[in-house]
Amino acid sequence: MASAAFEEIVEDFEFLEDWEDRYRHVIEQGKAMAPLDDALKVPATKVDGCASQVWLHPTIENGVFHFDGESDAMIVRGLIAVLRALYNGLSIAEVLQVDARAEMGRLGLNEHLSAQRSNGLTAMVQRIRETAAAAA
Template identity: 50%
Template sequence: MSTLQISEIIENFELLDDWEDRYRYLIELGKTLEPLPEEARTPVNKVQGCVSQVWLVTHWQNGRASFVCDSDAFIVRGLLAILVSVYSNHTAPEILAIDALQIFRDLQLQEHLTPQRSNGLKSFVERIRHDARQVLAAT
C-alpha cells in the first residue's frame, strides 16, 4: 500500500469541517498502513507509553527510513498513518528536525485526543526519533 503525502492528508483534513468526518478519515487512513507481520509483534517492537497496543519496525535503506507499524485501535492506526507519511523516506537528521507534533497541532488533532492518546502519540514520535539517533550513532 502506498503512503499518502502529508500535504495530501492536510488538504483532506481542511475539507472536513465536522469532527466525526475527521475521525472517519483517520480510520480510513489507518487502513492504508502496510500490514505488520505477526512475527513482528514482539516486545522489542512494542512502543512503550501507549495505552493501545502499538508496534513499530523501522527499516533503513540508502540512509532513508521506512516504517511498518500497527495498533489494535482504529483511531490510533490513523494517527500512525499520519506519522508514517510525515517521517517516511527521510534521513535520520531530517527525522530529528521534523516537528510532527506541530503538524498534529496544525490539524487541530491534539486538542481532540484524550490525554492518553496524546501521550501515546508522543511516545511513538520519540521511538522514531530514538531509531534515528541510533542510526546516527552507528555512523
C-alpha cells in the same frame, strides 16, 4: 518540514468540516495501511506508553527512514498511518528536524485526542526519534 504524503493529508483535512469527519479520515488512513507481519510484533517493536497495543518496525536503507506499524485500536492505527506519511521517505537528519507536535497540530489533532491517545502519540514519536538518532 513534512513529506508530500503528509501534505496531502493536511490538504484533505482542510476540506473536512468537523472533527468527526477528520476522526473518520484518520481511521480510514489506518484501514488502508497494510497489516504488520505478526513475526514483527515482538517486545523490541512494542511501544510502551500507549493505552492500546502498538508496534513500530523501522527500517533505514541508504540513509532513508521508513517504518511500518500496527495497533489493536482503530484510531491509533490511523495515527500510525499519519505518522508514516509524516516520516517515511525522509533522511535521518530530516526525521530529527521534524516537529511532530506542530505538524500534527496542523491537523487539529492535538486538541481532539484524549490524554491517553496524546501520550501514546508522544511515545510513538519518541520511538521514531530515538531510532533516527541511533542511526545518525
